[in-house]
Structure formats: structure tokens, C-alpha cells
Amino acid sequence: MELDKVNALFEAAGGMFVAMNVLRLHRDKKVRGVSIVAVSFFTVWGAFNLAYYPALDQRWSALGASSVALMNMVWLGQMVYYIQKEKKHEVNI
Numbered sequence: 001m002e003l004d005k006v007n008a009l010f011e012a013a014g015g016m017f018v019a020m021n022v023l024r025l026h027r028d029k030k031v032r033g034v035s036i037v038a039v040s041f042f043t044v045w046g047a048f049n050l051a052y053y054p055a056l057d058q059r060w061s062a063l064g065a066s067s068v069a070l071m072n073m074v075w076l077g078q079m080v081y082y083i084q085k086e087k088k089h090e091v092n093i
Contacts, residue, residue: 008064011049015067022071025078030086036079043072 025031046069053062 004058004060007058008060011061011064012067015064015071018068018071018075022075022078025075025082029082031079031082034079036076036083039072039076039079043069043076046072 021034046065049065050062050069053059053065
């Protein structure tokens with residue numbers, strides 16, 4: 001198995017693990033114990049990989065990286081939404 005395909009499997013697995021965070025936050029509806037700065041960094045890195053892997057002619061890695069990038073974007077969006085919702089609730093108390 002060539003390295004591009006091995007890396008693609010790691011990227012795809014990473015996307016599934018981030019999806020677990022997405023599901024957990026959807027259930028909890030509160031952001032606790034996770035830095036939005038860290039998630040933002042990995043979201044930007046994931047988006048960069050969508051350009052970087054094709055430039056290296058690593059199409060399988062780009063495909064796997066798309067799952068990480070997408071899941072991080074969803075997770076970051078959820079975090080922003082639930083943080084703002086909690087701040088709005090605190091103001092109304």
C-alpha cells in the first residue's frame with residue numbers, strides 16, 4: 001500500500017474521531033474543557049491540507065483530509081453557536 005493511501009486512512013480516521021466530538025457537543029449543548037483557539041487552529045490546518053495534498057499529487061490524502069476539515073468546521077461552528085447561546089442566556093438572567 002502506498003504512503004498516500006496510508007495517510008488517507010489516518011486522515012479519514014481523524015475525521016471520524018472529530019465527528020465523535022461533534023456528536024458529543026450536540027448532545028451536551030455546552031462547550032466545556034476544549035479551547036476554541038485549538039479547534040480553530042486545526043480547522044485552518046485542515047483547510048490548508050485541502051490545497052497542500054493535491055499540490056503534492058496526494059489525492060487520496062486530500063480525500064481523507066476533507067473529512068477532518070469538514071468535521072472541524074462543523075465542530076467550530078457548533079462551539080461558536082453554543083458559546084454565544086450561553087452568553088446570551090447569562091445576560092438574560
